[in-house]
Amino acid sequence: xxxxxxxxxxxxxxxxxxxxxxxxxxxxxxxxxxxxxxxxxxxxxxxxxxxxxxxxxxxxxxxxxxxxxxxxxxxxxxxxxxxxxxxxxxxxxxxxxxxxxxxxxxxxxxxxxxxxxxxxxxxxxx
Amino acid sequence: xxxxxxxxxxxxxxxxxxxxxxxxxxxxxxxxxxxxxxxxxxxxxxxxxxxxxxxxxxxxxxxxxxxxxxxxxxxxxxxxxxxxxxxxxxxxxxxxxxxxxxxxxxxxxxxxxxxxxxxxxxxxxxxxxxxxxxxxxxxxxxxxxxxxxx
Numbered sequence: 173x174x175x176x177x178x179x180x181x182x183x184x185x186x187x188x189x190x191x192x193x194x195x196x197x198x199x200x201x202x203x204x205x206x207x208x209x210x211x212x213x214x215x216x217x218x219x220x221x222x223x224x225x226x227x228x229x230x231x232x233x234x235x236x237x238x239x240x241x242x243x244x245x246x247x248x249x250x251x252x253x254x255x256x257x258x259x260x261x262x263x264x265x266x267x268x269x270x271x272x273x274x275x276x277x278x279x280x281x282x283x284x285x286x287x288x289x290x291x292x293x294x295x296x297x298x
Numbered sequence: 299x300x301x302x303x304x305x306x307x308x309x310x311x312x313x314x315x316x317x318x319x320x321x322x323x324x325x326x327x328x329x330x331x332x333x334x335x336x337x338x339x340x341x342x343x344x345x346x347x348x349x350x351x352x353x354x355x356x357x358x359x360x361x362x363x364x365x366x367x368x369x370x371x372x373x374x375x376x377x378x379x380x381x382x383x384x385x386x387x388x389x390x391x392x393x394x395x396x397x398x399x400x401x402x403x404x405x406x407x408x409x410x411x412x413x414x415x416x417x418x419x420x421x422x423x424x425x426x427x428x429x430x431x432x433x434x435x436x437x438x439x440x441x442x443x444x445x446x447x448x
Binding site for chain 2: 203204205206207208209210213216218219220221222223245251276277278279
């Protein structure tokens with residue numbers, strides 16, 4: 173079962189899929205863990221240095237996109253700014269209206285609840 | 299010309315060599331891949347580290363999301379700064395299953411050599427947003443001095 177498939181065919185997670193040498197932006201496809209639980213899916217993405225204001229999570233036409241921006245560090249550090257981006261195709265069993273997101277210690281966590289009809293149910297024998 | 303009795307047992311079997319050769323190859327691969335496996339062990343990871351400096355200080359920034367600040371161990375010894383720590387793999391509860399696991403977990407150690415003379419008690423560290431930043435003020439002798447011409 174391939175419920176949450178990666179949409180973009182980028183080479184390596186954690187790498188720089190679309191490097192633009194002319195700009196000082198580092199493009200990173202964040203590494204993710206996905207865990208299926210009884211009632212939902214949990215996606216955790218490593219986005220170090222990102223504040224919650226600069227995270228955008230969008231769901232459109234069955235696709236969930238994560239975008240996060242990290243500012244270039246102040247002097248003396250020469251850390252370039254980073255654009256994190258990753259897109260997933262989401263199974264229709266997900267109730268998209270109930271997706272929630274939070275950022276804690278540079279980890280973006282998304283909870284994707286399953287629709288009521290997709291949850292496992294106990295059927296009692298009468 | 300001598301006549302020698304044909305004796306099959308004395309003929310070398312063409313694939314005998316190949317058998318032992320194959321064993322040798324297997325042995326070679328078993329050992330070297332074994333070593334590689336150890337090297338690539340899943341409980342080691344190398345967080346990205348940036349090192350920068352200006353006239354006043356050296357700044358080390360380490361991308362290590364998802365830890366608590368207690369999980370870091372920072373030491374300065376003989377001008378070598380060592381940062382180590384551990385990110386625990388989340389444990390799966392009953393009824394949970396892994397769909398994808400790309401994030402690293404386990405122990406890590408990063409070391410950087412710094413200019414000599416940095417005072418350990420002047421070093422400060424901050425962990426926010428998954429980035430550990432260590433600031434080390436440069437000693438007076440290392441700082442550039444403007445020398446006026448008499």
